[in-house]
Each structure stands twice: as C-alpha cells, then as structure tokens.
Amino acid sequence: MNVVCPQCQQPLRFAEGHFHCDACERDYAQQALCPDCNQSLQVLKACGATDYFCPNGHGLISKKRVVFVPLP
Numbered sequence: 001m002n003v004v005c006p007q008c009q010q011p012l013r014f015a016e017g018h019f020h021c022d023a024c025e026r027d028y029a030q031q032a033l034c035p036d037c038n039q040s041l042q043v044l045k046a047c048g049a050t051d052y053f054c055p056n057g058h059g060l061i062s063k064k065r066v067v068f069v070p071l072p
C-alpha cells in the first residue's frame with residue numbers, strides 16, 4: 001500500500017509510531033484500519049506488545065494485515 005501525504009500527495013515515510021512527510025516536514029498520527037471492513041481498530045497495548053482488535057466482528061488483526069492511514 002502506498003501512503004501519501006494529505007497535503008502534498010508525496011509518499012509518506014513510515015516512522016516509529018507515526019508517518020513523516022519529508023516534503024512538508026510534518027508528522028501525521030497513524031490510524032489503524034481493519035483490512036476487512038476499513039473501520040478503525042481498537043489498539044490494545046500490553047507488555048510492550050500492541051494488538052489490534054476489530055470491534056465489527058473480525059477479531060484480532062495481525063499487525064501485518066493492519067492498514068495504516070495518516071490522520072490529517
């Protein structure tokens with residue numbers, strides 16, 4: 001998936017915990033979406049691990065399958 005900046009449409013760099021746009025030097029928070037229903041996931045943090053849970057019946061989503069989008 002190619003994530004682009006909401007401001008300038010340049011590709012965003014995936015930094016730790018957020019997206020960074022090199023072109024506008026902005027940071028964007030990451031929103032985790034369910035790959036099955038495109039709804040936002042609940043983020044469950046426990047003991048250094050982060051789990052993603054879909055409240056719409058898809059259960060726990062593996063981090064590899066989570067779709068991250070920038071929050072404008």
Ligand SMILES: [Zn+2]
Binds near residue numbers: 007008009010024026
């Ligand atoms: Zn930008």
Ligand SMILES: [Zn+2]
Binds near residue numbers: 035037058
């Ligand atoms: Zn879902």
